[in-house]
Amino acid sequence: MSISVTKRSEDYARWYTDIVQKAELADYGPVKGTMVIRPYGYALWENIRNIADRMFKETGHVNAYFPMFIPESFMHKEAEHVEGFAPECAVVTHGGGKKLDEPLYIRPTSETIIWSMYKKWIKSYRDLPLLINQWANVVRWELRTRLFLRTTEFLWQEGHTAHATFAEAEEETRRIIEIYRILAEDYLAMPVYVGKKTDAEKFAGAVHTYSIEAMMGDKKALQSGTSHNLGQNFAKAFDVTFLNSENKQEYVYATSWGVSTRLVGGVIMTHGDDKGLILPPRIAPYQLVIVPIWRSDDQKARIMEEVAKIKLQFSKADIRFVVDDNEQVSAGWKFNQWEMKGVPLRLEIGPKDIEKQQVVLARRDNGKKQFVAFESLFSVVNQLLEDIQSSIFRQARDFRDENTIEVENYSDFKKIIEAGGFVKAFWAGDGVAEARIQEETKATIRCIPFEQNRKGKCFFTGGAADTWVIFGKSY
């Protein structure tokens, strides 16, 4: 294993794959496009997952698990859905040594199998709302894959809810996209635009789709979470009706929503630098690494005694830490290794520190070191972790804002997209105009932000526009 990554400025794509592998987040699986999530990467995912899971439960959702095999006939029941997904599905044709009567699709998403079950479970408005989430793997036969960002198999959560009215479903869809915003911004320190997808970009089978869109270090957009209002499309496809309070049969209203291991890729590309990963303290597997330094056995004993006290203090306070007392490698080596892995804070403690009753704390985000007395260690660590969290968020937001340029005409638009960055512009075009822009520039409307308070002139058609949108090239 070589010891450094390709510079971001030299080759961003290589920098990314270097980091994923050298920080030991993931490795390539034996089947093309598959990924092994290694323990360090999985710990990061688990932290993200636990935060999301808690927020779902706080808003009344429960977890369940549905099978990964979907009868082929289910996939064909919703027209747009099958058109959107059939080309990228893996299909099982044999089982038990025999050809199956009906091929089984490996779920690319679970709307169909879940709604086939909801038909059995929903009879009256008293059964609603039904708020179920599942944590699962899904498979999409992607042509071009990248670790975490787009793999053939990936992990995610998919929420599938059923409601008595469109308004309730809409409220749910909006509630979830707000949870995703909080997850991204307050925990992953990844600033996002929140808004609605255009018809061209929405989910296959949805009435409309909301998404959170983040800007990566190469100024490309990463769709990081989506929440769909499915209307009655799946209820009609699977004939799921309920008796409303006026004793009338009505189709059920649905939502679905998901975030995936792609978020890990988002964190890497939002915060990482040429030394490796930079992890937000709130989701970092280790918030702090302790590197003890000594020469003699006497010193070792003294230092480890002090380390034991520090450990006790941190354990009680739920600070996630690791002690790297490996004697086989030098301290300098450890510094670089843990920087590669993005641990927010490093604590050095050596003979000189013991004399002065202090430690050295070094921040991963800006490299600054400071001496901290034993008695104030705990409060300083807490304060630094919070400061790193907010500081890397601010930095990412400033970067995004600096690279989100407002334009008034198509020629400026092309320049910005060519140079890299998001375009913010008034829009009154239709799907045809959108497709033409994509063809000519590769940029798409990432979302129509919720915040709409101005009117202007469409940069493309010149017509009066009461909405503005975000354009960008995307992953």
Place this chain on the structure above:
RNA sequence: CGGGGCAUAGCGCAGUCCGGUUAGCGCGCCUGCUUUGGGAGCAGGAAGUCGCAGGUUCAAAUCCUGCUGCCCCGACCA
């Protein structure tokens, strides 16, 4: 699915054009000693079906044919 590149020790590579000692180098790994505050030093050691399958040849990592896999770019994509 198109264009390009790559495949030799765990990792990174040289050797391939122009066939010919026992296939090398750096890092890592193992043993020992000295080291440890920004990627330690010395000594010794282990590790290779040269991606796979055919072919040419006295002789193939090297030449020929076919195949496979991965990476990058494009097309495609919630």
